[in-house]
Amino acid sequence: MKSIIEFLSELAKNNNREWFEKNKQRYRTIKQRMDAFAERLVDVIARFDPNIEGLKAKDVTYRIYRDTRFSKDKTPYKTWFGVFVCPRGKKSGFAGYYVHLEPARNFYMLCSGAYCPSAGEQRSVREEFMTEGEAFVEAIEAAQGFDLVWDGAYKRVPNGWSAEDEFSQYYRLRAYLVERLVDESYFTADDFFDRVADDFSRTKPFNDTLNRAIEYAREMGW
Numbered sequence: 001m002k003s004i005i006e007f008l009s010e011l012a013k014n015n016n017r018e019w020f021e022k023n024k025q026r027y028r029t030i031k032q033r034m035d036a037f038a039e040r041l042v043d044v045i046a047r048f049d050p051n052i053e054g055l056k057a058k059d060v061t062y063r064i065y066r067d068t069r070f071s072k073d074k075t076p077y078k079t080w081f082g083v084f085v086c087p088r089g090k091k092s093g094f095a096g097y098y099v100h101l102e103p104a105r106n107f108y109m110l111c112s113g114a115y116c117p118s119a120g121e122q123r124s125v126r127e128e129f130m131t132e133g134e135a136f137v138e139a140i141e142a143a144q145g146f147d148l149v150w151d152g153a154y155k156r157v158p159n160g161w162s163a164e165d166e167f168s169q170y171y172r173l174r175a176y177l178v179e180r181l182v183d184e185s186y187f188t189a190d191d192f193f194d195r196v197a198d199d200f201s202r203t204k205p206f207n208d209t210l211n212r213a214i215e216y217a218r219e220m221g222w
Contacts, residue, residue: 012104059089112203113177120222133167
């Protein structure tokens with residue numbers, strides 16, 4: 001892991017094609033280590049969540065090359081490494097488990113949940129809060145050490161939903177995420193995989209609840 005962090009730190013200082021081409025062979029070695037890290041992460045999460053068994057690195061990782069076509073930032077490479085482990089892979093839209101390393105910003109994070117649910121999936125999750133709100137809140141609270149993310153939430157309860165409902169404040173959410181901010185030493189610790197499996201296992205009830213709601217929305221054609 002230290003070699004991955006070192007490479008990303010240097011890339012952030014030299015985010016240009018000339019430097020990258022000179023270090024292409026080094027990147028290939030780092031990419032192999034990233035893929036090995038990702039697949040081991042899948043393995044340890046599968047200990048408590050069999051829904052993600054069999055995923056490969058390509059199913060849970062992201063390309064280092066940035067799409068700059070519609071961005072003011074024209075730097076060509078991502079200076080972070082992320083792994084998103086969820087049922088059927090990162091493009092499925094299901095809730096899952098995400099790790100993020102961005103040494104240039106000293107930003108290291110564990111996160112669970114669903115980032116971009118569709119309007120129909122949001123409806124299904126809100127119905128879960130309306131009918132099974134107490135159980136849903138218990139799932140959030142079971143994720144000890146993680147905080148519910150309110151960034152991007154609506155300022156008011158959306159139209160069509162009652163602000164008088166017991167758990168109406170959760171209707172305001174547009175994404176459903178719990179996160180834990182950590183530091184570099186968390187990722188470089190010898191027992192990292194045991195620690196991350198233990199931490200993420202506490203978020204499984206949260207992901208399970210979300211994925212039931214997402215699955216229901218799809219079955220209903222919402």
